[in-house]
Amino acid sequence: MGGEWAANPFDHIQPSFKKIILMFSFHLKKAAGPAGPRLGEIHTARGVVETPLFMPVATYGTVKTLTPEEVAELGAGIILSNVYHLYLRPGVELIRSLGGLHRFMNWPGPILTDSGGYQVFSLAPFRTLSEEGVLFRSHLNGDQHFLTPEKVVELQEALGVDIMMCLDECPPFPCPEQDARRAMDLTLRWAQRSKEAWSNRGQALFAIVQGGMMPQWRREQAQALRELDFPGYALGGLSVGEDKETTLEMVAATAPELPEDKPRYLMGIGTPEDLVEGVARGMDMFDCVLPTRNARNGMAFTDTGRVVIKNAGYARDPGPLSPDCRCYACRHYSRAYLRHLFISREILAYRLLTLHNLYYYFELMARMRQALAAGCFADFHRDFYAKRDQGGNLSG
């Protein structure tokens, strides 16, 4: 397995190279105005990644069903993990004592960790918010924990990740206007405290823009966070229940207020269409559980629509999941076999569908970067929707 993978995954990082790129940096290579699609590069101590990019989700230190070699081979340059989940299980101190998250999970490339703001507010069965931080119970065993912005930076520094996120308050949707306003103001004060707690400049720290579904507040918070000068900016609190039009309106309102020379990360979003629309509005980084979670639910993404593999119509189908796809699953297995595996609850079904879906996502990002490099993003955008319209609903 993985003959080209170094026996020690850290061998390929030369000490001299490490020194040169110890500081995180972003290089904008091409941009269509302050809020149009952009092409760039993020440099980290663990490698260079091209933007726009998609980060597969490795919540518990594994991109579900796959080995790190498979994730890299599919085209992932950077992966996302979550400090809330790792803090509760197996514990950040344990991971640090074993050499940090990269060594623990055998992933030598860059890692971004989410701060857990979203998880505390969506998963914890009990929580009390104060100016100081958030008191909550573990969704795993009910144990009580107290997290502050400073503690969350400290935990991410202990994990040794390449990009850290500030702790934010992520309000539910819908929520009263004053709650969204309070969350946004607290998130700003916490961002300032996070920056003050940040000690290792080799690990980048990104701020998160909140502001509910109010374009004016989003603009206002982007401006305020911009003053604090972070290495990168994220848009949080979106795709929490609002309609797509509203999500994109918030993105469009925020983008022009962010510095052009810093990466912009649209958190937790989304579908292939969302990625295309996010890129069109100047976003550089994306993550979402959809390609991996849907794979485990038997759903495959294709250019012409979604394939629900358990459908009876595929029982004797000798064709691949997607006719033009060159992924491992499509090169070697029929829909009939994949359906059989899925119905038999065989783990290989989840692996093959995950490989396919991530391949599709990385291909999509690569096609967008190619279009941006060639200056024909508008053509790409038109073709993308034309194919989908032709496809109809494959699974109907």
Added chain:
Amino acid sequence: MGGEWAANPFDHIQPSFKKIILMFSFHLKKAAGPAGPRLGEIHTARGVVETPLFMPVATYGTVKTLTPEEVAELGAGIILSNVYHLYLRPGVELIRSLGGLHRFMNWPGPILTDSGGYQVFSLAPFRTLSEEGVLFRSHLNGDQHFLTPEKVVELQEALGVDIMMCLDECPPFPCPEQDARRAMDLTLRWAQRSKEAWSNRGQALFAIVQGGMMPQWRREQAQALRELDFPGYALGGLSVGEDKETTLEMVAATAPELPEDKPRYLMGIGTPEDLVEGVARGMDMFDCVLPTRNARNGMAFTDTGRVVIKNAGYARDPGPLSPDCRCYACRHYSRAYLRHLFISREILAYRLLTLHNLYYYFELMARMRQALAAGCFADFHRDFYAKRDQGGNLSG
């Protein structure tokens, strides 16, 4: 993935080569008497495999959690599937219409299918046995089916497998003597009918020796089946609840009565110790769900004993599952990480433990073949138990 794997897995089989080895054959290279350890080679249209060998179990057309490339890379030459399971789901006619089992599951090497005798008698919630065959209900949906020896050969021929097993009656343990006798006699008559139904000599057909726990009956049936001249012989109805001593007594009683120039397959057995003792008594082929099933239950095989990965003692253990093991899991992951994955119910845990356990089984078989080739099997046998005695119970 799998750069050395042909895009079309059947490409490596040259038509001329196919012609030459169309007939199944066994070549005994070395044997310590009629019932002592043996070294040999099985030639099939889909490749040559060395004996003694272990067949990983691919009940539903997948070695659970792994791709065929991984299974091959681990060292499997031949895998085992099951006509009873495939007949019920997804159906043999469906697999045949898609090009046969090899193409369906993307495994270009030899496949042996068990006939389903054991499954009919252990899984089906209702069954009626007659001279003609067995009427039973599916354990999946209760549908009624009737299988005869002829039908089971026909199904295996339709799957296109390389080695087929005769339908047998596998009595429970313990059972009244007259039941064991009746099962044995019926199994013999069914073997004769199976041979008469067998139409494609490119697919080998093995007979199964029953006879309960009576050495004399085992000998008697081996002699009777030998008269019928099958390409290979299996020992069935063992490891069904009897003690180890009895199992090995039955093996020792049967082996001398089987032809030396035909492979001997000890069905469904077993632990590493069982493989060593089976080889010591002249058995050539083995299969068992233990390495794969125990992996999914968090148990790893090592030279010095078993590792139960969920044990709290491994929570911060930076070492590999097994210190001297060169498998992918042991080269890249700590016990601490594997324990974390297992406790988090991550699919990667099942994959990595399966990779390790099968690696261990194939290594064990390779070491036995090396010892047999070098004429030092007795030394191997002594060392094997010495290491285990040193190890104690790792998981205690």
